[in-house]
Amino acid sequence: MEIVVFYILAAVIVVFSVLTVTTQRILRSATYLLFVLFGTAGIYFQLNYSFLGAVQLTIYAGGIIVLYVFSILLTSPDGDKIATKLPKSKLFAGLVASLAGAVLCIFITLNHTFPVSRFVPGEIDMKTIGFALLGTEKYQYMLPFEAISVLLLACIIGGIMIARKRG
Amino acid sequence: MESAVLIFVLPMLMFMLLGIGGKYMTHRTAGRLGTLGLTVITVLAYVTAYRYFGAGRSGGVWLPQTVFHLEWLRFTENLQIELGILLDPISVMMLVVITTVSLMVHIYSLGYMKGERGFQRYYAFLSLFTFSMLGLVVATNIFQMYIFWELVGVSSYLLIGFYYTKPAAIAASKKAFIVTRFADLGFLIGILLLSFYTQTFNFTELMSGNVCASASGATFLGGSVIAWALGLIFVGGAGKSAMFPLHIWLPDAMEGPTPVSALIHAATMVVAGVYLVARLFPLYIEAAPELLVGIAIVGAFTSLYAAVVACVQTDIKRVLAFSTISQIGFMMVALGVSGMGGHAGLGYVAGMFHLFTHAMFKALLFLCAGAIIHTIGSNEMSAMGGLRKYMPVTHITFLVACLAISGIPPFSGFFSKDEILTAAFLFSPWMGVLMSGIAGLTAFYMFRLYYNIFWGAEAKREHTPHEAPVSMTAPLLFLAFVTCFAGFIPFGNFVSSDGVEYTIHLDGKVALSSVGLACVAIGIAFRFYRQASVLPAKMATAFGGFYRAALHRFYIDNLYLFITKRIIFAGISQGIAWFDRHVIDGAMNLTATVTQKVAYCIRGLQSGQIQQYAFVFLIGTLLIVVWMVFL
């Protein structure tokens, strides 16, 4: 069962990833990205990281994609259509480089002997997550948490500053 | 004797006063102040002369006295420039000459320059000149002489260019300065050489006799270094004294106000070269007697050349200018043919004597010319003629000066010129004959001038000429008086090559022949120019090419123009400037351009396209990975 689910997820992710970057229309691209993100969320659920999956769904699928769609609609209804076409050579070079990279990476991954790996199921409960997030000891993440909150704040302000209309 | 310091300092103060304060003075005040100052200086000079010669000889000779000295600049332990006052017979004589002529010019200028723009400036420059010239003659050392040598050069420059809106005056002043400056380069190098081998600048030490011994070993191209140095120093003197071929500036210098020509370019500054040779005379005799022969030859040639050219010029000031060159040539010959002491030293005495008398009668001639130009308003002979009726005083004084320069007794020129001729005959009969001939030419061109101005046909004039005001005629009369009687001064008593008294004897044969020659020359001039006559024109056509060449001063000026304009300016300077802009600077710019070009070429790598960077990054990473994993 799990295997089947995994293959489905994997197929979704791979197909839509490729489609995301190859489609000519930017809106479709965003939509395919959404599917990839859903697939990723699915993988998190499969790994028993339900919280992570939920976050993935809400923030990515819910927040970021909406942001994309809006900005796409705001900026260029025509999307990529009027985009200058790349010379064939560059396209080819990019393709070859990426494929070579992928092949190399996969090759290494498959050939590498990892330490004993086994799937240990079990959810992490919210309490653990909460404590880890707001604790200050070893393996607890108060400081990054705060740093990220500051970063977010800065981004909010920065985003407003940059995007607002100048009088 | 300490009053001599004042002679030195007062003109400087006058210069400062008139130069800075002149703007706030009226013409009258400035002129009178200047003249008054110079009167005081003249009196002081006379007093100094009286006291110096009044003190008598010691040990049979006039001892040089250094009455004042001040260390001005120290180069090394031995070589230092001092500013000082050295009194000896020739410097005292020069003091008298300079102050006298300068005073006459100051007075004369009150009338001549009246109403001119820049009157105060004129007097300031005159003071500067007087200061420099006095400083030059009383110099205790050769470097002081050089300093004041340069200063007289610059005051001459300023005075020639006094009418600074007149292009000819600007060009003339520039020419005068640059030509003499070129000669001064020789002077400077000569000084440097001399001082390097003798380790002294001081005249007294230079004359002391052990100098040549100390430098006898050093030779250069076959001549001793001292001889070379003295030769170079003579180049400086030749430049200032307008010896051929450095004479070209003097005729042009006549663009300055006429009193200036009288003071600087006839009486005082131009004889500085003669004075320089006289000052170093013992050294010349001792170290390079063969050089003196050279000086004599240069002097004789210059004298001949200038006399010939003077015969055909039509601008009266130019005639006088060439006459000056010719007369200075006489003085150089006199020094060149002279030996040391006794009768052999006659040339020295004669040269100095001629310097003295020439200063007086040539200044007189120029001042007369000034009076004439003042009333006629032109320098050309053709605008004159028949002036004797209108300008009696000028006429008489001019005649006196003409007789003097022609060597007619009893005027002063006769005595001095006669001695020069005697000395020349003593040296070599050829030289004597040549110089006598030139003396005859002198008489001819002077009387040509005289008859053309005061006799001959009257030119058409808009208003009748009139006699000059008293301020101008008084100096004329005074100088004429001196010219009449200066010949009777027992000159050898005061100035002689070794300081021992020398009594001048007239050599009957020489005197007779020279006077005869002069009379003949005057006669020819009388026949040619007394009345309008076709003879001069006939002569001119008869001599054809020679006449034209003489009229154009034998094309020496053109040659110089060619060398400076075509070769130095257009060739060398333009060439170097072009080279600098295009080759040197071009090389620098080329470096910059190449850098820029290379930058443009490799700029493609820094396209600013993040995707390109990422691509390169990926390739790089892959390569590294491949290398690490597989190799």
Next chain:
Amino acid sequence: MNFLSLFVGIPVVMMLGLLLAGNLKQIRAVMVAGATALLALAVMLTIMYLGERSAGNTAQMLFRADVLWFAPFNIHYAVGVDGISVVMLLLSAVIVFTGTFASWRMAMQQREYFMWFCLLATGVFGFFISIDLFTMFMFYEIALIPMYLLIGVWGSGRKEYAAMKLTLMLMGGSAFLLVGILGIYFHSAPAGGTYTMNLLEIAQYRIPMEAQRLFFPLTFIGFGVLGALFPFHTWSPDGHASAPTAVSMLHAGVLMKLGGYGCFRVAIYLMPEAAKELSWIFILLTGISVVYGAYSAIVQKDLKYINAYSSVSHCGLVLFAILMLNQTAMTGAVLQMLSHGLMTALFFALIGMIYSRTHTRLITEMGGLMRVIPFLGVGYVIAGLASLGLPGLSGFVAEMTVFVGAFEQADTFHRVMTILAATSIVITAVYILRVIGKLLYGSVVNPAHQQLKDATWDERLAVIGLMLAVAAVGLAPLWISDMISDSMVTVVEQLAK
């Protein structure tokens, strides 16, 4: 802190003052106060220096102070002066003072202009008081950088090009220099002690000959670029032509002297053996400089170009004299630096003033100015006469000392080069008189020039100040020449080792 540091301190304080100044009036007040203070300080230093010397203090450098500021490389803020630096400081102070007045009517951004000006002054003064190689180099750089902005922003004509060219060439020079200085530093303790940057300490040791052979040319060229050494002089005509008046003054008057002073203080003093061995190359180059600059100046049409080439010629003479390696010639070199500094500053000041009236610097477009602006005309004539070496003005003293010194080298090569260099005095006369004749004499060429106004009070102040300095050096040179000459003894001893 000893009082020499005031030379660096006062300009810094001036910069602060300028920052606080509210309007043009206050800016001027700050500048005048500061410049006067500097001048007074320089005069006071001179008097104190002479006092110390006559009191029998024979130390090589007086008023020393030493603070370690960068231990890893043993870099000290070490200051001290001898007669040569005193003369240079005096020169700089006079020029900063007069330069302030010459830029009195600067049209725009006065505050920034004067701030850069002060920074430049800081560098210059710092350079002359330093006796630590690195500190010296640092001040040298401080003096160079403001040049770029001063020319690039406040200049005229092809100012960007000129500023860039000047800065790049001088920076190129400093690159050589830095290598040279580091080279000296790493050979400053042959016996294996601690390395030092202190000039006096380095002079105690003998830098190995191989190192000298390598680093002497580097250092000499490095400083020589600033001293307009042929063929690295081409920044000078363009730079001067584009720079604003006071900057030209300061640049030609003081900055170019940094080159000569550096050549002398670092290259010759620290590496005497190589100097003796290699001097002929540079004598050849400087000899060319002297004559070449003069000939180039003859045919130029732009007043500033004429002066720039004249500077090439005169500064060439400075380096030439230094390379003669004897006391008299080197004294002459310092005198020539002083003299050239003063008279060229006077020249540039006058050219600036004339330019601000006629709006042209081409002599073909001007003429007869003497009648219209007599004060500036007379000033120009005096500057010209000083430049062609008229006795009684500074140029003569310097040139004569140089030539007498150069004649002490009795071999044919030196003789020939000296005579060649001496011919420049004739050529100088040619171009100076040509300019005077065309520019000032004659009748007024451009009718619009009839209405020109003569100098204003601030301009008069600047011009008279410089004229007095030129005349003072020219009339009473003995004390100044003695002061230099005395300090030269140590160098001569170093050379004799």
Next chain:
Amino acid sequence: MIHMEYYLVVSTIMFFAGIFGFFYRRNLLAILISIELILNSVDINFAVFNRYLFPGQLEGFFFTLFAIGISAAETAVAIAIIINIYRNIRNIQVSKLDKMKH
């Protein structure tokens, strides 16, 4: 039993799809989308490694969590910039963005 490598292969493909997009696309938003892909694939790797290799610990988990947060922030700012650019030059093709170069 699903092997860890399976996940890794999937994420690798996703990663290189992202990279390819990054090279290939000329639209700023598309490039941003490609970056999201890359980030996602890395997130997966973190989670997978955490789960399979270090089950007792939470580093990978939290890293993923923070990465999601930061990518959200980054996207927000980037989109703000893109919109601003669009406002100024009416285009968001990278080839047109060369104003600052000159």
